[in-house]
Amino acid sequence: MALKAAPIWVSVNRSRLQFDATDFGSKRSSRRFTVRFGLEKYGKWECCGSLAQRATIPVENEEQVKPGLGTICEDDETQITETKGFHKDLNSLPRPLSAADLTPQASDGLKVRVAYQGVPGAYSEAAAIKAYPKCETVPCDQFEAAFKAVELWLVDKAVLPIENSVGGSIHRNYDLLLRHRLHIVGEVQLVINHCLLALPGVRKEELKRVFSHPQALAQCEMTLTKLGIVRVNHDDTAGAAQAVAANGQRDTGAVASARAAEIYGLDIVAQRIQDNSENVTRFLILAREPIIPGTDKAYKTSIVFTLDEGPGILFKALAVFALRNINLTKIESRPQRKRPLRVVDDTNRGSAKYFDYLFYIDFEASMADPRAQNALGHLQEFARFLRVLGSYPMDTSL
Structure with a gap:
């Protein structure tokens, strides 16, 4: 190196x-x-x-990642392109990096590459774009993978949530700040507006269950209770929207962002369904x-x-x-x-x-x-x- x-x-x-x-x-x-x-x-x-x-790469309890294992993503282009209508091929979207799947990839050297946890359409991706409007976003499956992607020079920055005005602190990221030798170089405050998403043509009254991250479901408890919808936990909000689009079940919805609806071809059947309108998440920019x-x-x-x-x-x-x-x-x-x-x-x-x-x-x-x-x-x-x-x-x- x-x-x-x-x-x-x-x-x-x-x-x-x-x-x-x-x-x-x-x-x-x-x-x-x-x-x-x-x-x-x-x-x-x-x-x-x-x-x-x-x-260097971080010292962890598990084995260190060796160069040459796996690939970053299946496509050369990881920048998200918004499309309208249903995604016929969800596999065309960037595959999230994992901590055991980190290898260098060629870059044009012009765009800032920013890692975030989740899949395209996540609120963390929106925070990365707010901080760097012309950046190339790189999804990661876990917070740990985002930290390692920066340390291994695969990306330039990572944008990760640290606290939410309703849900409180993200304790995992506090612990990872000590386990890794990255520096906080900025912060992003993002207003969170949760939307109820469903397959095209489905009305909210038809929904029997909804997927989303546990915090997002908790932040929309009153609305979902009134609708009588069963809540099912998912790893992240955008991933929940992706699952609804892939499964094609008309009685299943997701709580996610409006951007996730555009990416995965879903309809927004209700907007701003969070119980508290002053819902803000603070993100840290790491380098x-x-x-x-x-x-x-x-x-x-x-x-x-x-x-x-x-x-x-x-x-x-x-x-x-x-x-x-x-x-x-x-x-x-x-x-x-x-x-x-x-x-x-x-x-x-x-x-x-x-x-x-x-x-x-x-x-x-x-x-x-x-x-x-x-x-x-x-x-x-x-x-x-x-x-x-x-x-x-x-x-x-x-």
Whole structure:
């Protein structure tokens, strides 16, 4: 595999704080950066110039994927083309990548390739297109496959859901952020409008059962209860629409997006059937290399840390932000007691670590802001483990 030049951020005076080994620019860039942040009495962050670093794959409990196994998809073109009417050949759509089926594919080098979990028509695909309107979307069957696709240079970015305003957090992706060495480079907020889909000519009163993701079904509980429809869980919303189109059963519908109806040739028999109209999902944009944060716009920084048990210890951790007038937008705790977590370090080597709780926090400040630097310098004094997952522009489009 090719070597690439990458600046490395280190904590000069504090060895306990694990700020991500970061590399900037594209994989073709060999620029050197001399950027230095002072943390006053808490230590310094220094950019130590370029370091040759090998492109790597994640360390997991299972065997690593070897190049040359399987194919990405059956067709050379993975960009989705919307068509009207029923899809006569559903096999013509891109086949989702799996974690055991990842091999390089030629690219024209012009379009950004973005991985997402699901099949064409998924809300995650819509989020990817919102972030990169001219991108080439690459479906993956699981979140894990999307992470690996980025790490293996098969795609440039991954867009994955992290929380929904109704359904809450997607905990699996929180855990995968530690299992892999990707960086958060952006976020996308997408308004979710669920539609009731059926085969052409079918009325909603004819439907006896409906397929969809469990969260989507829960978000439409009142509407589906009124219709007396039996709910059947499916892996994802667009996959449910695909199954309805493939099975051809007139008494079966799906809860999915309007885009899924167009792709799979289904009719929209009811729109906006979610119980809560303010239904928004937040997605993270992940990449191999971080961006250089600035102060020219609103930025958000995401971190994860652990603490020793003791009275008031979490209060002390949160106080480092309050003392500097930094607003917290998200705090998520993940219990890890008696369950080891395989954490990948800067050399891409994983080791099993035991933590009582992991705390994920998003706060409104850029890592270029001295307040954020000082807050993290203060936090490292009593945090057992600390990692910066990314510092990136906020999505203020809603």
